[in-house]
Amino acid sequence: MRIDWSIVGALLRRDLAAARRSKGVVIPMLVVPVVLLVLLPTGIGWYARTATAPPDLSAVLGRLPGSLARSIATMPPAAQIVQLVLGYLVAPLFLIVPMMISSALAADAFAGEKERRTLETLLHLPIDERDLFVEKVLFAWLPTVGASWICFALFSVSANVVAWPVLGHPFMPTWRWVGLITLVAPSVAALGLGVMVRVSARARSTQEANQLGGAVIMPLILATVGQSSALLILPSYWMPITAVVITGLGLILVRGGLRRFDRDTVAARM
Amino acid sequence: MTHAIIAHELTKSFGHGVVVDAVSMTVPQGSVLALLGHNGAGKTTTIRLLNGVLRPDAGHLSVLGLRPYEEGTALRRRTGVATENAGLDDRLTAFENLLTVARLRGIRGGAARRTAEDLLERFGLGPQRDLQCQGFSTGQRRRVALARALMHDPEVLFLDEPTSGLDPAGSRAVMELIGEITRNKGRTVVLCTHFLAEAGETADLMAVLHGGSLVCFGEPRRLAARRWPGIGVRIDLVTPSTNRREAAAIPDMLSALPGVLPVPETGPTSIELSVRDRSVVADVVRLLVDAGLGIGEVTTSTPGLEDVYFAVQRDLGVSDGLSGATGLSSRGAAVDGRSAPREAAAA
Numbered sequence: 125m126r127i128d129w130s131i132v133g134a135l136l137r138r139d140l141a142a143a144r145r146s147k148g149v150v151i152p153m154l155v156v157p158v159v160l161l162v163l164l165p166t167g168i169g170w171y172a173r174t175a176t177a178p179p180d181l182s183a184v185l186g187r188l189p190g191s192l193a194r195s196i197a198t199m200p201p202a203a204q205i206v207q208l209v210l211g212y213l214v215a216p217l218f219l220i221v222p223m224m225i226s227s228a229l230a231a232d233a234f235a236g237e238k239e240r241r242t243l244e245t246l247l248h249l250p251i252d253e254r255d256l257f258v259e260k261v262l263f264a265w266l267p268t269v270g271a272s273w274i275c276f277a278l279f280s281v282s283a284n285v286v287a288w289p290v291l292g293h294p295f296m297p298t299w300r301w302v303g304l305i306t307l308v309a310p311s312v313a314a315l316g317l318g319v320m321v322r323v324s325a326r327a328r329s330t331q332e333a334n335q336l337g338g339a340v341i342m343p344l345i346l347a348t349v350g351q352s353s354a355l356l357i358l359p360s361y362w363m364p365i366t367a368v369v370i371t372g373l374g375l376i377l378v379r380g381g382l383r384r385f386d387r388d389t390v391a392a393r394m
Numbered sequence: 395m396t397h398a399i400i401a402h403e404l405t406k407s408f409g410h411g412v413v414v415d416a417v418s419m420t421v422p423q424g425s426v427l428a429l430l431g432h433n434g435a436g437k438t439t440t441i442r443l444l445n446g447v448l449r450p451d452a453g454h455l456s457v458l459g460l461r462p463y464e465e466g467t468a469l470r471r472r473t474g475v476a477t478e479n480a481g482l483d484d485r486l487t488a489f490e491n492l493l494t495v496a497r498l499r500g501i502r503g504g505a506a507r508r509t510a511e512d513l514l515e516r517f518g519l520g521p522q523r524d525l526q527c528q529g530f531s532t533g534q535r536r537r538v539a540l541a542r543a544l545m546h547d548p549e550v551l552f553l554d555e556p557t558s559g560l561d562p563a564g565s566r567a568v569m570e571l572i573g574e575i576t577r578n579k580g581r582t583v584v585l586c587t588h589f590l591a592e593a594g595e596t597a598d599l600m601a602v603l604h605g606g607s608l609v610c611f612g613e614p615r616r617l618a619a620r621r622w623p624g625i626g627v628r629i630d631l632v633t634p635s636t637n638r639r640e641a642a643a644i645p646d647m648l649s650a651l652p653g654v655l656p657v658p659e660t661g662p663t664s665i666e667l668s669v670r671d672r673s674v675v676a677d678v679v680r681l682l683v684d685a686g687l688g689i690g691e692v693t694t695s696t697p698g699l700e701d702v703y704f705a706v707q708r709d710l711g712v713s714d715g716l717s718g719a720t721g722l723s724s725r726g727a728a729v730d731g732r733s734a735p736r737e738a739a740a741a
Contacts, residue, residue, distance in 0.1 A: 130497075134497035135494075137497070
C-alpha cells in the first residue's frame with residue numbers, strides 16, 4: 125500500500141503548529157541545542173583563546189593519527205587548542221543532541237496523543253496506520269535535523285568569530301564537518317527515533333515512554349559519544365559508510381515498528 | 395429496507411474479559427439508535443468496533459456495506475464520530491481543529507474554510523473560532539467536537555455522550571440537529587447517552603447493553619407495548635371514598651368493565667389502571683362518577699424508552715450504577731417482534 129502524502133502532510137502541519145505553541149516542546153528544542161551546540165563550544169573556544177598559559181597538548185596530540193597531530197603541532201599554542209577543541213572535541217555533541225531531540229519528540233509521538241486524549245480521535249479518522257506511523261516518524265525527524273543544521277550554522281559563525289583572531293582565517297565549516305552534520309547527524313536521529321517511536325506506541329504516557337526507552341537510548345548515546353570524534357579523523361569514506369549503516373539500522377527499527385503498529389492493539393491500550 | 399449496520403454475534407475481549415458479548419442487531423439507514431447502559435456496559439467498545447477501530451474477535455459486522463476493520467479507512471471516510479472525550483488538540487484553535495480534520499478528509503481550500511466557519515457559527519462558536527481550545531469550557535469543547543464530526547456530512551454519525559456538559563439550550567440544539575440530519579438527510583445516528591429523556595425523544599431504536607451483552611433491542615414503543623399492553627390512566631380523586639366497603643369494591647368494578655386490563659391499583663386519592671384504548675377512559679370515568687367519587691384529573695400516558703430501560707434494569711436486578719452483571723446473555727435479549735423468554739415473562 126502506498127503512503128498518502130496528503131494525509132501525512134496534513135498531520136505534520138497539525139503537529140508542527142501545535143508543537144510550535146507548546147513551551148514544553150519549544151524551550152527544550154531551543155535551549156538544549158543552543159547551549160550544547162553553540163554556547164558551550166564557543167565558551168570552550170573562547171577560554172582556550174584567552175588562556176594566559178595554554179596547556180601543553182603534546183600528550184593529547186600523541187594519541188591522534190600522525191598526519192592530524194603533525195598539522196596541529198605546527199600551529200602556535202593558542203591556535204592548537206582552538207583547532208583541537210572547536211575542530212574535533214565538540215563533535216560528539218553534534219551527534220548526541222540530534223539523538224536526544226529525536227528521542228524526546230518520538231517519545232511524545234503516540235504516548236503524548238494518549239495523554240492529551242487525542243489518539244482516539246485520530247484512530248476514528250480515515251487515516252491508514254502506515255500514514256500515521258510515517259507522520260510520527262517524520263515529526264520527530266524533521267525538526268531534529270532542522271535544529272541540528274541551524275545550530276551548526278550558528279556554531280560555524282561563533283566558532284569563526286572566536287577562532288579568526290587566533291588562526292587568521294575562518295575555518296568552519298570543513299568538508300568533514302559538513303559530512304558529519306548532513307549525513308551522520310540525520311542518521312543518528314533516525315536511530316534514536318526508531319527505538320523511541322516503537323516504545324511510544326506501547327507506552328501509556330510520555331514519561332513511561334522515556335523511562336522505557338531510556339534503557340536503550342542511554343547506551344546508544346554513550347556509544348555515539350565514544351566514536352563520533354573518530355569520524356573527523358578517519359579517512360573520509362568512513363563518513364558515508366557510517367551514515368548508511370546507522371540509517372539502515374534506524375530504518376530496520378522503523379520498519380519493524382510499522383509492521384507491529386496495529387490499530388486494534390493501539391486502541392486496546394487507550 | 396437498507397440497513398446501515400448489521401451485526402451478528404459481535405464479540406470482543408480484552409485481557410480482563412469479554413467486553414462485547416455476541417451482540418446482534420440491525421439498524422436501518424436513516425434511523426437513530428440509542429445505545430444505552432451503565433458505565434462499562436460496552437457502549438464505547440461497540441462504537442469502536444462499528445467504526446473499525448477495534449478488530450472483532452468473533453461475529454460478522456457490516457456498516458454501510460463495508461467490513462469495518464478490514465475496510466476501515468474507506469468506512470471512516472463515510473462516518474463521523476464525536477467521542478465521549480472531545481479529543482481536541484488544545485494547542486490549536488477551534489478553527490484549526492476543524493480545518494485539520496477537513497484536510498484529513500480530503501476537503502481542501504475554500505470549501506474546508508467555509509464549512510468550518512459555517513459549523514462554528516451554527517454551534518455558536520463564531521467569536522471563539524481563533525482561540526486555542528485549552529481555555530474552552532466542557533460545553534464549548536463538546537460543540538467543537540460535534541462540529542468536527544459533521545465536517546464531511548457523514549452517512550453514519552456515532553455520538554458518545556454528545557450532550558454531556560452542555561447547557562439545556564445546547565442539549566436541545568444537539569437533539570434538534572440529530573432529528574434534522576436523520577429526517578432531512580436520511581443519515582443514521584448511533585447515540586450513546588445517559589440522558590434517557592433525550593434519547594426517548596429522538597431514538598427510533600434502543601439497545602440496552604449490560605456487561606457487554608445486548609439485553610434489549612427494538613423500537614421503544616413496541617417494546618413498551620409488549621411489557622405494558624394498553625394505555626396507562628391515572629385518575630386523581632377530589633372526594634375520596636369514605637366508605638371502606640365501597641373503596642374495596644372499586645378494583646373489581648373496574649376490572650369487570652370491558653377494555654380495562656387487569657389489575658387496577660387503587661389508593662385513597664388516586665387510581666391507576668391500563669385500558670385497551672382511549673374510548674374506554676370515558677366508561678371508566680362514568681363508572682366512578684356513578685359510584686359517587688369526585689374526579690379531579692384524568693391523565694393518560696404511553697410508556698416509552700425510559701420506562702423500558704428501567705424495567706430492563708429492574709429485571710436484571712440493577713438498582714443503581716454500581717450493580718454487577720447478572721449473566722443474562724445477548725441471546726436472551728428481547729428483540730423487536732420476537733419475545734425472548736425473559737422479556738415475555740416481564741410483559
